[in-house]
Amino acid sequence: MLKRKHEDFSSSRTSLSFIGLPFLSYSSPRTYLTELHRFKVAQFFAGFGSYRKVKQIRLGRNTACHCSFSTLETNFVDSNRVRxxxxxxxxxxxxxxxxxxxxxxxxxxxxxxxxxxxxxxxxxxxxxxxxxxxxxxxxxxxxxxxxxxxxxxxxxxxxxxxxxxxxxxxxxxxxxxxxxxxxxxxxxxxxxxxxxxxxxxxxxxxxxxxxxxxxxxxxxxxxxxxxxxxxxxxxxxxxxxxxxxxxxxxxxxxxxxxxxxxxxxxxxxxxxxxxxxxxxxxxxxxxxxxxxxxxxxxxxxxxxxxxxYRTRPSHLFSFFAILFSTLQLALMVFAFLSKFLGKEILRTSLPVWLLFLMTLQLTWIMFEVGILAEVITRTYYESQSKPIYRxxxxxxxxxxxxxx
Structure with missing residues (x-):
């Protein structure tokens, strides 16, 4: 009688590989049934996409191996699931x-x-x-x-x-x-x-x-x-x-x-x-x-x-910093030459060139502020997991x- 029960348990144990659970060694039919029950629970949650991985299931000294979400999904997801x-x-x-x-x-x-x-x-x-x-x-x-x-x-x-x-x-x-x-x-x-x-x-x-x-x-x-x-x-x-x-x-x-x-x-x-x-x-x-x-x-x-520049923003800002520094240095040289040589190098009734440089710098400043504001806004929403809608x-x- 005991021998027949053991044979029944062994045959049922091999059927576990058919449903996708790796072959495991169990010390008793009770351990096997408990393991199967827990695996079914894990299967339920994985089918709904709640967990990416089923953790190890420990039963006394017996430890079940990891079962990935993809394996569970392949074997158990309903044929009527949303694709x-x-x-x-x-x-x-x-x-x-x-x-x-x-x-x-x-x-x-x-x-x-x-x-x-x-x-x-x-x-x-x-x-x-x-x-x-x-x-x-x-x-x-x-x-x-x-x-x-x-x-x-x-x-x-x-x-x-x-x-x-x-x-x-x-x-x-x-x-x-x-x-x-x-x-x-x-x-x-x-x-x-x-x-x-x-x-x-x-x-x-x-x-x-x-x-x-x-x-x-x-x-x-x-x-x-x-x-x-x-x-x-x-x-x-x-x-x-x-x-x-x-x-x-x-x-x-x-x-x-x-x-x-x-x-x-x-x-x-x-x-x-x-x-x-x-x-x-x-x-x-x-x-x-x-x-x-x-x-x-x-x-x-x-x-x-x-x-x-999303992974190297300093390259962008450094480029414009060098550009405007060069322009400022050139203006300083012009100013010194005008002062010590007594000549008007850039003579004009209106400081058009000066306005041009000022508007160029203002354009860059606004562009820079816009990028910083965009990054700050994204950080605000993502750090708090807040959606952009209600x-x-x-x-x-x-x-x-x-x-x-």
């Missing part, structure tokens, strides 16, 4: 939100990601009834998450809020104005899988915008490519797909949403692009204006600093936080 998260920010898009949700549902259910996707809608402080429609849409569909921000924080903050609750291995973005086709997301994913990219950006080669706006956009994208070196023709296209680990390592501030691809490249990501569709705007009006062009220029200045409520009320 794709689609983040869409909305601001006063009450007429388009329902139609966009329908288009996303139709595109996803026909894709290889059917039943393994989620849609995250972020209401960026809308005042036209978008919040109420978002609430109804989320209550009707369990695979849709909604976030309502307290005020209009901007598109960067809205995307950041969506990224922070995304659960998918891939994270895609769309605009909420129905000018993007959700089906294009899966073309970008195919390009990502075939070429091994970490980020794939859409390219609206045939844009449904005015001639002036299209040409200005082309010029702006050319300047951005020249300054940053990013191999993308259309950074303003909202249709993009990122790997989860890339987004997790990026912190967004200001209005850097249009430069997420650039920031990803600075983090070592492999960047690709693919042509996508673009449709005329049906509802509402565009939120873009001339003021955004000025903001893009300001952001480009900081991006150039990040590209060249959430009024989630739809539904219980929402899983992805990165937090």
């Amino acid at each position: 794709l998260s689609i983040v869409v920010p909305f601001y006063n898009e009450v007429d388009s939100i329902e139609k966009l949700v329908e288009a996303v549902i139709a595109a996803c259910e026909e894709s290889p990601y059917a039943k393994q996707w989620e849609l995250i809608c972020v209401d960026d402080g809308s005042t036209d009834g978008t919040t109420e429609k978002l609430k109804r849409v989320c209550n009707k569909n369990s695979f849709i998450k909604g976030i309502s921000l307290r005020k209009n924080f901007g598109q960067t903050a809205a995307l950041s809020a969506g990224f922070n609750i995304a659960s998918g291995d891939l994270i895609a973005t769309l605009d909420g104005d129905l000018q993007n086709d959700p089906k294009d997301i899966f073309g970008l994913i195919e390009t990502m899988d075939m070429s091994g990219y970490d980020v794939v950006s859409g390219w609206r080669r045939c844009r449904e915008d005015t001639f002036v706006r299209s040409k200005l956009s082309q010029a702006a994208n050319w300047i951005i490519r020249w300054i940053t070196g990013v191999p993308v023709h259309d950074l303003g296209c909202a249709t993009k797909v990122y790997k989860r680990e890339i987004i997790r390592d990026i912190r967004l501030y200001g209005e850097m949403h249009r430069f997420i691809v650039v920031l990803a490249m600075y983090e070592g990501a492999k960047i690709g692009e693919k042509e996508v569709s673009h449709y005329p705007r049906k509802f509402g009006k565009s939120k873009y204006g001339l003021d955004r062009t000025i903001r893009v220029i300001c952001d480009l200045t900081f991006l150039y600093y990040l590209k060249k 959430v009024r409520r989630y739809f539904p009320d219980q929402t899983k936080i992805g990165f937090q």
